[in-house]
Amino acid sequence: MREALRGLTTRGRSFLAAAAAAGISAIILGERDLLRVAILLAALPLLAAAYVGRSRYKLACTRSLDPGRAPVGSSARVILRLQNMSRLPTGTLLLEDRLPYALGSRPRVVLERLGSHQASSVAYTVRADVRGRYPIGPLVIRLTDPFGLCELTRSFPSVDKLTVIPQVVTLPSVRLAGEYAGTGDSRARSVAVHGEDDAATREYRRGDDLRRVHWRSTARTGELMVRREEQPWESRATVVLDTRVYAHRGEGPTASFEWAVSAAASIAMHLRQQGYKLRLVTGSGVDIDAAEATGEGVILDTLADVKLAQNGDISVLVEQVRRRSDGGLVIGIFGALTVPEAELLAGLRGNGATCIGFAIDSSTWVNMSAGERSESDREHSAAALALVHSGWRSVPVVHGSTLPALWPAAARGSSGFAWRAAMAETVGGVIR
Numbered sequence: 210m211r212e213a214l215r216g217l218t219t220r221g222r223s224f225l226a227a228a229a230a231a232g233i234s235a236i237i238l239g240e241r242d243l244l245r246v247a248i249l250l251a252a253l254p255l256l257a258a259a260y261v262g263r264s265r266y267k268l269a270c271t272r273s274l275d276p277g278r279a280p281v282g283s284s285a286r287v288i289l290r291l292q293n294m295s296r297l298p299t300g301t302l303l304l305e306d307r308l309p310y311a312l313g314s315r316p317r318v319v320l321e322r323l324g325s326h327q328a329s330s331v332a333y334t335v336r337a338d339v340r341g342r343y344p345i346g347p348l349v350i351r352l353t354d355p356f357g358l359c360e361l362t363r364s365f366p367s368v369d370k371l372t373v374i375p376q377v378v379t380l381p382s383v384r385l386a387g388e389y390a391g392t393g394d395s396r397a398r399s400v401a402v403h404g405e406d407d408a409a410t411r412e413y414r415r416g417d418d419l420r421r422v423h424w425r426s427t428a429r430t431g432e433l434m435v436r437r438e439e440q441p442w443e444s445r446a447t448v449v450l451d452t453r454v455y456a457h458r459g460e461g462p463t464a465s466f467e468w469a470v471s472a473a474a475s476i477a478m479h480l481r482q483q484g485y486k487l488r489l490v491t492g493s494g495v496d497i498d499a500a501e502a503t504g505e506g507v508i509l510d511t512l513a514d515v516k517l518a519q520n521g522d523i524s525v526l527v528e529q530v531r532r533r534s535d536g537g538l539v540i541g542i543f544g545a546l547t548v549p550e551a552e553l554l555a556g557l558r559g560n561g562a563t564c565i566g567f568a569i570d571s572s573t574w575v576n577m578s579a580g581e582r583s584e585s586d587r588e589h590s591a592a593a594l595a596l597v598h599s600g601w602r603s604v605p606v607v608h609g610s611t612l613p614a615l616w617p618a619a620a621r622g623s624s625g626f627a628w629r630a631a632m633a634e635t636v637g638g639v640i641r
Contacts, residue, residue, distance in 0.1 A: 217359050228251035231246050268323075268363075274288075278373075278506070278510075279373055292323075295325065301354075303350070306333070306349075308345060309343050312336070312343055340374060375470045377475050383619070385565070412432060413435050422435050447537070448477050452491050453518060457574075466544070470515060472567060476612075485537075492525070495515065523550040544569050545571045552598075555600055555601075565602045570607050570608075574608050
């Protein structure tokens with residue numbers, strides 16, 4: 210009862226104050242009718258508090274998100290299902306789901322009545338313009354009487370997570386240099402095999418299946434030979450994301466870093482669809498491999514959380530990639546580079562790797578004077594040329610560039626040609 214009295218609303222407290230004033234006036238003036246009014250005014254909030262305080266509902270709540278991963282700028286639907294598990298019907302219920310500020314204001318829904326073992330579903334929509342992981346919940350239920358004189362709060366402990374992932378754009382299908390770099394036997398052998406005599410064989414080992422015995426090789430060598438198991442071909446690719454805080458400009462969803470994160474997600478998803486075995490490395494210390502079943506989810510969840518690193522360094526990023534060099538294709542999305550930093554990236558050219566770099570001119574994301582702009586353009590061009598001389602295929606990126614328009618430049622014949630062609634398509638900082 211004490212909890213119920215503490216739950217009196219402003220209206221309920223006003224009733225009690227009016228009852229006290231009427232009672233004092235009735236005693237002073239000797240008016241019995243006024244005293245009856247005072248008793249009625251006092252009884253209403255007390256009865257409401259007793260009604261709400263004795264309500265012991267057994268409620269079950271489930272929450273579902275559709276979808277569980279929402280791209281930046283899109284909407285997600287939150288569905289709440291509330292079920293009355295008791296035999297008693299409920300009164301008026303006010304539902305309020307707690308949300309972080311980035312997802313908007315807290316939704317409020319009124320349920321007039323839930324009968325015995327009855328269930329009801331309500332839904333609302335959230336939208337986030339900034340990637341990340343956002344908690345949704347807990348659900349708060351406010352129990353009120355029909356007159357709104359008393360209100361008590363109950364909450365469910367469950368909290369769900371909405372993952373807002375970077376925007377993924379569809380890229381045109383082009384043939385990249387280095388797409389045939391990887392490990393395995395099947396693809397190379399499928400071109401060269403002319404008959405059964407060319408099958409790869411090895412000496413018989415105890416436990417080998419006798420059905421794999423290659424009798425022609427056995428007759429030729431005089432020893433029991435078996436067919437070697439072919440390893441499936443794996444095209445490998447490493448996506449490298451530069452997270453140095455001083456290499457990016459702009460704020461919020463339109464910053465150059467958000468362009469880089471979206472580009473990394475789009476390239477990773479495109480390469481996964483092309484059958485690449487993918488690795489993602491960031492300057493923040495992330496180094497993950499995409500497994501067959503859950504690879505896309507792991508990559509998108511990781512990029513939803515990635516942040517700028519205050520102490521990032523290109524040499525550390527190069528060392529991290531080289532720590533487990535798989536060769537194949539290396540695609541880097543870099544912020545502003547200096548000439549020495551571009552030269553350090555030559556260290557990723559080992560092990561037969563083909564390197565493609567998207568060099569972001571982050572200075573184009575901010576306003577500059579004519580002199581500052583000229584100096585910035587000169588520095589960016591020098592760094593881009595140094596990247597080309599380091600053996601990279603360099604694709605320049607400026608504010609207003611779109612990745613689908615830049616992607617074909619990554620597939621052209623030589624690094625220098627790709628850089629000059631992409632620069633020729635850039636007019637006034639906007640890709641044609």
